Amino acid sequence: MKLSADLKAFEGRIGHRFAEPELLLRAVTHSSMSSPTREDNQRLEFLGDRVLGLVMSEALLGRDKSATEGQLAPRFNALVRKEACADVAKDIDLGAVLKLGRSEMMSGGRRKQALLGDAMEAVIAAVYLDAGFEAARTIVLRLWGNRIDDVKADARDAKTSLQEWAQARGERPPKYVETARSGPDHAPVFTIRVELENGESEDATAGSKRQAEQAAAKALLDRLT
Template sequence: MSLEGDDLAGLEARIGYVFADKALIDLALTHISAVKGEAPRLRSYQRLEFLGDHVLGSIVSHMLFDAFPQAEEGELSRRLADLVREEACAEVAEDMGLGACMRLGPGEAQSGARKRRAILADVAEAVVAAAYLDGGYEAAHKLVDRFWRARLEAPRRPLRDPKTVLQEWAQARGLPPPAYREVSRSGPDHAPRFLVAVELPGLQTAEAPGASKQEAQKAAAAAFLAREGVAEGSEA
């Protein structure tokens, strides 16, 4: 059954765009499991998701280019990857309220597909494509700006592994690679806690805990970088 009436109006209000061709948004919300008969893939969101993936990448790239005029290609690429990854798109789909609007087959609906990250991400991209086909680049740009701008301006996770950033920072200053040392281990075997220290010659040691040695090492590197005033997304 197609989305219509108050449900459609509510979705359009949330995403900030009213479709002239309602069939496009209906298609963007249709999972293959809800399609019967021949060529189900052509009557689901899959083709729109393909287009939306590329439209989203183009728009976000443009936004990044304008927002960070001093950023080099490497940083822009890392920011782009963070913004268009599956998890980010799924979060946008939740913000749009797409889960409740999707057309699913009974089996998928019962299995929790409305909350499945991969499906939500695909539907978010399909909606971007639907807006692009219905209203052109400007319509798609406005929709993407509405839901990705805050993420672009304030990334929700470090753009780079803090251990990598610290190693490059040390190398740029003629220092050897950082040394990580396990300070202590506590807790039961099934839920251990590690305290790790990171050391560089002539600089104060930084320590941090974690549920694994790797997690503690990353936390220690992040603590070191924070103390030295180095942003994890920056170049060495």
């Protein structure tokens, strides 16, 4: 098959020309656009998550030969979580080439973090199936770039760090409360308040409860520390 001009340009952005172009087309096809004759990227996403995990595990072990498992695990999580994949996807403008159904397009699917993160993993799997592990490894290391070297020695997420802060002071774990929800059903916006036993609290708003919780926890941590 012959790729469209936008997908050919995307090949240039990731640095890989596909011997089997249909793999790339499948990787950028969301389930809202699938059909009996067009597979979506969900199975590729499953595989890409595992390929990414192996690449990052190797990279972290190679960069710090004295790190313990307890130190490596949070760094690994910071590099492979959906937010990190979505950030890389934005760097290469993956959203511009996604194949979406009308409803997803109308609801801003090209900018959705979860959707971009899933598609990034699918692209990694497509490269792996097209050219093998070394090709996928090379592309992942290049696209993630300085993120790997700059990942903090303690990369625990904000919610985990805030819980540990509270426990170290003999307090109960933080409590997260949804205080508001707005927007249409297909694109809700959540406001979450995090509360500590000592009365400290912070609010944050985001497009998912998880993002809002993390943002609230970070805001409170920043203020407390």
